[in-house]
Structure formats: C-alpha cells, structure tokens
Amino acid sequence: MNKKPSATADSKAETNVPSASPAVSAAINQQLSKDDKIAMFRTMMRIRRFEERALRAYQAKKIGGFLHLYIGQEAVAVGCCSLMGKNDHVITAYRDHGHAIAVGMGLNEQMAELYGRATGCSKGKGGSMHFFAPDRNFWGGHGIVGGQIPLGTGLAYALKYKGLKGAVMAFMGDGAVNQGAVHEAYNLASLWQLPVIFVIENNGYSMGTSQSRSSAGELAKRAEGYDMAWDICDGHDVYAVRATMDKYLKLAREECKPAVIEIRCYRYRGHSVADPDNTYRAKTEIEEYRTTKDPIQVYQKQLVSEGVLNDALIEKIDTAARAEADAAAEFAEASPYPTPDDIQKDVYWEADHPAERKSQGRLFFD
C-alpha cells in the first residue's frame, strides 16, 4: 500500500484505491495538461486542508454557528468547477467551502468569514453557509435545503434571456431532492429549456437519515418525469466527474438542455460539526470509504501512475496547502470584527448609495 498516506487526509488510513480511472480516456481529460492536473490535485488538497483547519478552529471556539465540512467530496466541486467557462455559473447549498475554493476564492477571505471578521468574503455577515463571489460566477452558499435551486434556474433564465452561451451548475445534496422548490425548478427548467445542470451531490445521508430512509426511487431518475436527461457518476474520481459533467454542460451551453446529474460521493464528517455521527452509520462504513474511495487518494494514485506526481511533489503540495490554511487562520485571527455600525450596512442598495438614493422616508426602524 501507499507508503506515504500522510500526504492525504488521514495518516492511519491504509489505501486500497482503484489503480486507474476508467474516465482517463475521455477527451475532456485527455486534453488536460500536466499543470492542469496538478492544479486540480492542489485544489482538492487545499479544500481538505482548509476544512481540517476550520474544524480545529471550530473546536477551539473561534467559529460560531454551523460548520458543514466538505471532506470526502472534493472531487465533485473540483471536477465540476474545472469545466467552467466565462459564462458558466455555480450556486450551491450550505456545504459551500469546497465550491468556493474550486471557483478560485481565496482561503483568507473564507477563513475570515468563518471567524466572523470584517475581512471575510461577506464581511462577517453571512458565515459558513453563505459564501458568495459573483466576480467568480459563484452565487452562494444558501442555507435552506433546496432553496437555492430556483435561484440557479433563474441564473440560467438570465443567461438565455441575454443570449449568452453558458450554463449553470445548481448543486444540492441528496436531502434536497424531496423539497418542493426543487421540483418546481425542474419543471420550469425543462418547460423553458434553460441551461442548468441540477447536480445532486449524493453523500448518502440527508443529515442523519440515509437515502433509503428518505427518498423513494432513483434520485436522478426523477428527471424523467420532467422530460429531462439524467445520469449518475462516480464522485470519488475527478476524471469521471469531468467526463460526465462535460457532456451535459455542452448540451446546456449549446442547446439549452437541462439535466439532472447525481454524483455519488461520501462525507467523512458529520452533517455539521454538531453531528456526533454515532447514531446513523457505522464507523466501519466511513473507514471503508476512506481506504478504498478517498477522492484525493484516488486521484493521487492516478497521477502517480501517469507520472505527473511523485512523492516529493505530493509532499510539497500538501505542505503548501497546510501552510496556506494555517496562514488563512492567522489572517482571520488578526482581522478586525465588523463594528456595530456595520450591522445596518449592506441591507439596502439605496442606503449604501445615499447620493443616488431616489426614495424618501425611513428605511430602518428602532
């Protein structure tokens, strides 16, 4: 087995990951340069190290509220976001740090947001579940299960209205598929042929309720009821994610065809860090995934076999990712909190642009 498992998440984990990705031959993966491949590996590693550092900060009571970690699902966000073109957009739910890093948001602004600091990506006003970067086509970060899916459909509506050839990836968890808003969005997307891919990141558990206890039937197959294409892919293999998503993104961009894609993945941590994770799944199941399907291990082994990575480079990337996460925590720690005067800023566009204000009267009350 791999003698350097410490290069990935868990030093104790013995790895027994598959030796080659069946998706390596897909054209979209064939065209990746060595640098592209290393960049994707680095992003996956940065997500994991960021999340681990955030967990330590949470345990040290530096972070309030909820913290939903993306550990174990890195190949999904990285694979999907690696395909983004200029007019492609992303929206997701509350497990949003991985997508934020994958679209290129900096670790400092994210960690500072977790710490509730004014230097955070939402100035300390959104918290873990509400990261946004519209300059990177990243529209959140949304707290209510399934509530972001109509918004993503609206982004796709705007793209089509403006005649832009782009697509929206609207991510949700497997727990979201039973929300009414999701089904209403499916119907509108198909009815109006909007360029949106509904991506179900199926980590097997809707909070503490397993898929078999919460959802009837195949999750993605529900698309058939709305006359939409659907597919399932392996979310532990970043190449497989890219191969599947590329196909449907092209259909969305070129032909305004929506689709529902279920990406099967697994989270190693609880639903949030408040989840003791001892009532609804066995430790052996988590171990099984860690040792046989870990997306970073899978991709690392793949890239070693391709001659793209070697032990020294892996060590270098991992060390840099840890250092970057630590530096982000230091940046956050050293940053100021927003002030009480900031509470009522960013509420109304008009209140923040008094010179351009057209309305009169009181906007705020006491």
Next chain:
Amino acid sequence: MPQISYREAIRHALAEEIERDKNVVLIGEEVGQFNGSYKVSEGLLAKFGPTRIVDTPISEAGFIGLGVGASMLGIRPVMELMFWSFYSVAFDQILNNAANVRYMSGGLINCPIVIRGPANGGTNVGATHSHTPENILAAHPGVKVVVPATPYDAKGLLKSAIRDNDPVFFLENTILYGDKGEVPTEEYLIPLGKADVKREGTDLTIVTYGRCVLHSLAAADLLQKEHDVSVEVVDLRSIRPLDIDTVLASVAKTHRVLIVEEQKPFASVGSQLAFMIQREAFDELDAPIHRLTTVDAPAIYSPPVEIEQLPNPQRILKAALELTA
C-alpha cells in the same frame, strides 16, 4: 388630464418600463395569453411578445425564486402574483432569498425584483385569498413595500419600483382595479417613501393607505357634514420606506390620530405607526392613538358580513367620533 383606471395605470407603467429598459420582463401566471387574471396585463403580450411577457405554470416558489435568481444576474423582473395571498407558498424565496441575499453577500449581490399583485379582502373569496401581508413583508429589512390607493399613485410608484435596485413588493387591490382617476399623459415618477396628504383638516388625522384611503375620505366627508369635524387624511402610499415626517407634521396640527388599515390588529402596520407616533410626538397628542382594523378573525366568506369585518366608512366614522367626543 385623462381619466384612466387603476388597472390601466399599472398597465401603462409596465408598458413604459418594458419599452425603456430591455432587462424588464413581466413574469407570472396568466399574464400573457390569458391577458391577465385581472386584465392588468391585457394586450401586453401582443405588444411585446413572449420574451418580455412570460406565462408561468402555477408554481409560485419556482417562478418567484427564478425571478430572484435572474435579478441577481441583472434582469429586472416584475413578477405578478395572481394574489399576494399566494406569497405563503413562495415565502422562502421572497423573504429568505430576495430579502437577505444582499446582506448575506456583504453587499456583493443586488436583487432588483418587483413582486406585484392584489392583496385585499372584500371580494368574498374566503380566508385563503384575502391576506394583506404588508406588515409581514415590511418586517424584513432589505425589502420595500408599496400600497397605492389611486391610479395616479399606482403608475408613478410602480415605475419607481421597477427602477429601484432593492426588492420592492407592490400590493394592489382587486376592488380598485376599475376605479378611475386623473393620470397625466406625460411621464412622471413618484418616489417611494413619500406620503401624500389626500385631504387637509384640523381636528383629527387619519393615517391610512390602500383602499382604506378611499373609505377614510368618504368618512371624512360625513364627519365634516354631519358632525362638523375636520379630518386630515394622510395616505402613506409606501410602508417601507416610511414617511413618518408627514405623519408627525399632521399630528402636530390636529393632535388626534386614528389609524385605519385593512390589517388584522396584532403586530400590524398600525402597531408600528402607533409606537412611532407616541414615541416621537407624545406631547402633541390630546388623546390616545386610536386604530381601526379588520375585525380579528380569518376573512369571513358571507358577503354582507365581510363588509362589516373590513374597515368601511361607517366603522371609520364611529371610531373617529370615539376619538373626538
């Protein structure tokens, strides 16, 4: 000045803004081919085509959420709710997403959406279709809430609402749609948050908005003729932002306040007004602030009784006399 209906005034505002700005679209149930459930959008599909006038399925959470998302990317959608009562099935989209997205993104994202439709009782459609949610909407910082009473106000306020960069919720009234009033042919805008003194008086201020403005004006006529009481009627027009200064100026003149609203009493718009008036003009008051609301029960169906559940000129007259006696 030509006389046009409240419905036509809204239609003209929509048409002018759709013509002016290519990013303005009207989206809602039956707005296109059906020509509007209440004929507000009659003729707009023929004039502007299906890209600008968009029929939706009955799917409020879906299409309101879609409008919010589209507005984040620069579209200026005007979403028609057949009844504001249906806001409850789109509550998460309206009050979590539209109201909060600017704040939660630290000001990075705007939501220039208008959601409009009728919000009133008095049409014998029972409790599910008779909600007046302006207090519930206005309780959410980040949103603006407008309730016009006349064709002139409806047109000028809707045009301002469509140009506003914040989410604006525009509450119309099915009973007013046919009412006619003077509306100039030349373009005009009415700023949100500017109250209008609809009648001047010296003995009593009625603070009101929406259809209750018309009831209050009718009551004011009776009070003048039959009881020699001079009533000033202040039409708020906009709930949030709120022109409290015009209210306070009137209170300083009459020293008596009656709030009239088609709301249920608990935590109503009037509750907020009463708090502000006593807090900011306590020394001006010669009597406790009085309030007339809808009788506190779900909207009754029975047609003659519903009239008595809602504010009407006789109920207003009675409340005013209690205050001035």
